[in-house]
Amino acid sequence: MTAAYDPRDSQISIFDALIAARARYGAKKPILEDQERNPLTYTGLIQAAFALGRKIAGFTAKGERVGVMLPSSAGGVVTFFALHAFGRTPTMLNFTAGIRNLKAACELAGVKTVLTSHRFIEQGKLHDLIDALEPIANVVYLEEVREKVGLADKLFAAAGGVMTRQFRASSKPTDPGVILFTSGSFGAPRGVVLSQANLVANVQQIAAHIPLDPDWVMFNPLPIFHCFGLTGGVLLPILTGMKAFQYPSPLHTKQIPPLIRDSQASILLATDTFVNQYARAAEPGELSGLKFVVCGAEKVREETHNLVAERFGPIPLLEGYGATEAAPVIAVNKPLDNRRGTVGGLLPGIETRLEPVEGIPGGGQLFVRGPNIMAGYLAADGTIEAPVDGWHDTGDVVGISNDQWIKIQGRVKRFAKVGGEMVSLTAAEDIAVAVWPECRHAVIAVPDPRKGERLILLTDRREAEVDALLAHAKAIGAPELTVPRKILAVPEIPVLGTGKTDYVAIQRMAEAELRRVA
Template sequence: MPRAFDAREGERPVFDALLDARARFGGHKEILEDQDRKPLTYTGLVRAAFVLGRKIADMTTPQEHVGVLLPSSMGVVVTYFGLHAFGRVPVMLNFTAGSRNLKAALAAAGVTRILTAKRFVENAKLDDLIADLKSVAEIVWLDDIRGSITLKDKLFGLAAGFFPKLFRTPTSAKDPGVILFTSGSFGMPKGVVLSQANLVSNVRQIEAHIDLDPNWVMFNPLPTFHCLGLTGGVLLPLLTGMKAFEYPSPLHTKQIPPLMREAKASILLATDTFVNQYARAGTPEDFASLQFVVCGAEKVRDETHELFARDFNGLPVLEGYGATEASPVIAVNQPNDNRRGTVGKLLPGIETRVEPVEGIPHGGVLHVRGANVMAGYLHCDGSKGIDEPADGWYDTGDVVEVDREGVVRILGRVKRFAKIGGEMVSLTAVEGIAEAVWPDGRHAVVSIPDKKKGERLVLVTDRTDAEVASLTAWARRHGAPELAVPKKILKVSEVPVLGTGKTDYVAIQQMVELEAEAA
């Protein structure tokens, strides 16, 4: 049975929560590993965080917002906790966002130093990006910091490992735990300030929702600039006794399945896009140790469920739902109660309010409140001020239905509805039609202005054989309204996605508008 949720357990600073876990599960327990296969124990992680953190503290100031530009790895985890050990605030930077968005993020967060690594920059071919960022921030190479570690530093780490609460800088659970920037699926990214209590509370909510075994291994290929990658892939396993296996890129389709087998992974955390690709590239043996798969950030397609049911002995694929602003998990299916087509039950300790939307007959816009809801949005002027959510409520912008059991069904985003001939049409539902007709393709639907009907739908797809007639025929057979059938199809070699695997609707909208102007 999962542990009962106690809101008071979430009121802990992040570093103290790590020390609590060490006391609970033992300092010698291996808890962190990556592709270099040199695992760290709880005590090893604490010592490493103190050694690196003190070096970073020497060049920074208390409460400074410090940029972290690193992939999922042991290095990013040690850096994250090292910053917390000395009262610095990690600002996780999305290295796939491009120079313009990153510079805006640095300015908003007041970041003047960026921690990164030469090996990562070389492998990811980010030299031009780093050269550009040097104009607005100091680049600090962690390789050089590690090379400067002396015997004195190691002795400090040894002592700090024995008496961590004497050496760490005390912080409050209300202090920032991380600053993340939303993915920008629908516009410019926003800086989200999550308190330390937000992050620890969300871990405790998940732990009370799903029965987790400390002997399990969490395999995380998601980046830590993505909130699911940070909370789900790092903090959840480390604070609940599971080993966290960090992998630097979800894009390595062929490398990840056999590595999951070697690592004896118990849980795979990813998005539907990547999970589907891993399943196609891997073998049943690669997935044999998994207890279940957890997908977030995008809808899980029926094709993915069918693929796992057919080829992987019915291995559960649990769809969840969240938002960066909620640290991020709001609801998720459970291994013993996996309801396809929903995102499962709400986590304990989350209040909801569903507000009706004119023109949408069922459901409404979901508002949530709880210990996991953000401290606020960062002011974009570098002042480090925040706009707190009114009365603690966060407007998700998602149109949902919530049943009596607290099971959530996502109908779409408010921004993802079009008004055609006076009727509200869910673009997400239209994408569902395309997925039903061509389940092995990737599809996105956007709307553009139309003089006669207000708006019209455009399907962007990587299926070269996609035709309107096939969509129309499916709609007629299944009773879908004709308004929900796109009359225009734009075929592309690849549907744009963000670094997190989410569909990049900004790029797609621009593509469609440019094509419409040229027509």
């Protein structure tokens, strides 16, 4: 059920919000599980956080930014709350970002300690990352920490499970709740500091926007280094009474559908790409128990909507919209009001401002302000650069309906000037998606001495031809300027660990190919 949103309710620390959820939904309610199938209750989660956190506190300082390089798992969630129990700031490291970005993230945040696990490093074959991190940080393996948990730690945890407020470190809602790094889909990742109140507020905003049932199970295969996976897949279910089921990788296409069925999942968090893959791989009935799917990070294609409906029945795919800087959800569709082609209704408590963009009519550059908007970006000197007057520039061009429903026209960076006209690269991609819906496509712009810029389509469809794109554009009345006149067929379209299209890599691929044929 939904509750009225009051921003004053978010003035609470994350650990105190966990304590409040236990009081509301019951200490013995199973609230966290992963593929090991050993569920933790609220009290079990709190006790595990105290036991682990007490050991971590022995080699870190209060207020320290502690790196966390773990997959979506019960262990990853316990570690997050363990750091909060003792006043440390979880700094979530993107292990898919590459060595250079990973080292830069640690240096920017001043990370001296990185928590990870032997099992994760072995299974992910991430030894090169460890080799790169060891010269700049103390890499600590949680298996070794847990082996040192003794009787005193267990007694402390048991007592903390009863007298929780007396045992947890005191912290303010304005204190850092997490440090995350932007996806880097259009450039170098930035360090984002979200306060504890930012995270709690976004959970409450979502719960006030979409009716949620504490008896439901949230299935989260998305990484917890990404805000969608952390807020949507961990904090939202745990703080609203739903069991959070964690799975370590969204890439396991064949393993995930049967586990969705076996875990009795009600909600799935994913991206369009992953949902499409799961729907193709799943056996009849494996996804049919879902109430709805929440999709972010990329546009949901009509082909994916139709595929799920044809194979598994009327399961709404709710496209949403957000940014790391907004903790992250700004808007999302509703199960009973799901408007395809939009990213949903604005969450309560968020103000918007549209600024005109030259050459782009019918919308504007979106600025947002509200209780979920970040404390600020990490600066090179370790300070935090707060948003001016609380406003965050999303960099997106959108249209907003009278009832606050949002339609994305594209990123400001995703427009090109072709022959003096502003052309949306997103609209150009949409044409390719409509013609070849089963394939992946990306459109980028490169300089052109005659037209200013020209569009190039990269696609994994080997037989793609410009004539098919032109014919579709003509059929729907789209300007011919939106049709890329050069197509590069590639084995696959690069994506980031979050599922977003990696436009930085795509730009490099296109420029390299153009240099080769020049």
